[in-house]
Amino acid sequence: MSRLIVVSNRVSVPKARGAAGSQGGLAVALGSALRERRGIWFGWSGKETETYTGDINMQKNDGVTTATIDLEAQDVDEYYNGYANRTLWPLFHYRIDLAEYETGFGKGYERVNKRFADSLGPLIEPEDMVWVHDYHLLPLGSRLRERGNKNKIGFFLHIPWPPRNLLVALPFHERLVLTMLDYDLIGFQDEESVDSFLGYCRKELQADVREDGTVTYDGRSVKVAAFPIGLDYDEFLEGGQSGEARQAEQRMRSSSRHRKVIIGVDRLDYSKGLPERFDALGRFFDTYPDRVAQTLYVQIAPPSRQDVVSYQRIRNTLEQKAGQINGERSEVDMVPIRYVNKGYPRQALFGIYRSAHVGLVTPLRDGMNLVAKEYVAAQDPEDPGVLVLSRFAGAAEQLKDALLVNPYSLEETSEAIRTALDMPLEERKARWEKLNEVIKTSTVEQWRSDFVEALSA
Known part of the structure; x- marks a missing residue:
């Protein structure tokens, strides 16, 4: 050989x-x-x-x-x-x-x-x-x-x-x-x-x-x-059985206070469509004001290439947008967006993914995007969440049973969030089974x- x-x-x-x-x-x-x-x-x-x-x-x-x-x-x-x-x-x-x-x-x-x-x-x-x-x-x-x-x-x-x-x-x-x-x-x-x-x-x-x-x-x-x-599918699922994964899941569930959780995990990069995603969330909260108290969006965005000016700008933009959305819609004991500028180990991410009702993966352009696959793989087969995925991610060619959206359209993304949150269990399970089969066999x-x-x- x-x-x-x-x-x-x-x-x-x-x-x-x-x-x-x-x-x-x-x-x-x-x-x-x-x-x-x-x-x-x-x-x-x-x-x-x-x-x-x-x-x-x-x-x-x-x-x-x-x-x-x-x-x-x-x-x-x-x-x-x-x-x-x-x-x-x-x-x-x-x-x-x-x-x-x-x-x-x-x-x-x-x-x-x-x-x-x-x-x-x-x-x-x-x-x-x-x-x-x-x-x-x-x-x-x-x-x-x-x-x-x-x-x-x-x-x-x-x-x-x-x-x-x-x-x-x-x-x-x-x-x-x-x-x-x-x-x-x-x-x-x-x-x-x-x-x-x-x-x-x-x-x-x-x-x-x-x-x-x-x-x-x-x-x-x-x-x-x-x-x-x-993904390394078996290794990822094995990590999901760890104490770190279970602790992260429990921590998210308890801190969400019975709200439905939407998760986004992206490196801080302009290709990930984060400003557009935050605007779409603002549109969702404006269109369905009763959902503000029922929904929590968690954005994990580890910084990258901090010495490049365009990356400094996007960080400043996201901090401003998160602050504006929270400032207009928060209560003294509740904020609709948690914006976190650090990374987490993959075992912890498994638990965070599993706790989320919706995975929001909306890059403006991406070669593949493994976060979409990790989110699906981490779901509970008996009560899976829903993947909302940009049609401009390479993963969209394989994951056709996700809710595919145009990330440039605030209305389309907002409506996909609502559809995902309200999707019946039977449809969620049917979509997840097809998505998971693709991910499990294309490792x-x-x-x-x-x-x-x-x-x-």
């Missing part, structure tokens, strides 16, 4: 399934594959160095070998904070108005991808398969080819791929896409992203695009397909197996 080399911006040291403080399903699934195939997980250490040396720090943890490099402060600023998160991230999430195009960002991005290739290349043996992850490393496959690596190299994008008419706003977009054609397999979260990528190749590159998703350009072919990522292990098998082929 050939070795598997996993490459990502940052390396997550996998722990044993069920271990205290263990990571989410992605790290567990990749760790399992790396153990099976004696592989290596390569990426940035997260540390900065005054002068880049290319020195590799090799470690072995729980049977998984990791290899990391340090980057210079300029690298981090231009490659990570700059091109990856201030240029590609907003553009790929359809926020062309927030994308910043700086020459230094692009140069830093290319420089770091070359450094990754130069450090990783000598570690790759002739029969190894290489699996590159996410938007930080789009050209890495091409950089590896330039230095002579002829291995099978696959790429998976965890975020959406934008339509052609948005991507062409990116300077040197054609050069970036051409580097991706040096992969053997390109995977996306959903069919919409696949269609957008193939449409770009067909119209901008005049490449030959076959019905099976094979793109041929300049004598080279690459297969493009959707590989929707899932992160299946995702990993499908991708590696396709790359092997």
Whole structure:
């Protein structure tokens, strides 16, 4: 069996399934594959160095070998904070108005991808398969080819791929896409992203695009397909039996004081549609004022990328909106919104999800959104809650029995909240059973197996 080399911006040291403080399903699934195939997980250490040396720090943890490099402060600023998160991230999430195009960002991005290739290349043996992850490393496959690596190299994008008419706003977009054609397999979260990528190749590159998703350009072919990522379902349910999960559920139920709970769990990011969601909740309370005393909305929003101005703005906006909604509708002993700026362990989240009558997952654009799947998996089969899901999340392609909404429409989202809160038990159970079957059978292990098998082929 050939070795598997996993490459990502940052390396997550996998722990044993069920271990205290263990990571989410992605790290567990990749760790399992790396153990099976004696592989290596390569990426940035997260540390900065005054002068880049290319020195590799090799470690072995729980049977998984990791290899990391340090980057210079300029690298981090231009490659990570700059091109990856201030240029590609907003553009790929359809926020062309927030994308910043700086020459230094692009140069830093290319420089770091070359450094990754130069450090990783000598570690790759002739029969190894290489699996590159996410938007930080789009050209890495091409950089590896330039230095002579002829291995099978696959790429998976965890975020959406934008339509052609948005991507062409990116300077040197054609050069970036051409580097991706040096992969053997390109995977996306959903069919919409696949269609957008193939449409770009067909119209901008005049490449030959076959019905099976094979793109041929300049004598080279690459297969493009959707590989929707899932949960580590068994591990997640096992965590739900923990004392931490039960305590979190009980704490939520007792503190809600018999009100129906709506839950939102999102990283603090403009792609998650949080201002629009708060406005829709305000619309719901205005339309159904009697529900204010009967309903509690809990928004958990851990901060992220706090040094990027657009993220500072969204935090300020949400604090203002939450304060306004509560200020206008609260009583001395009751507030309709709890807005929490910190994260919780997955076991605690299981209990919080289970206590909620409605899961409100309304991103403006998302590659997949595993919160939607976690909410469904955490429900009591005898009394399940209802998932309200943005049709612009990748998960919507699979979770068709959720209440799908347009998150830009305050009225549509408001009415979906009312429908979910009032839904009869029989319908709730019927919807949940179909959703849960999808989630139970399309796990992160299946995702990993499908991708590696396709790359092997």
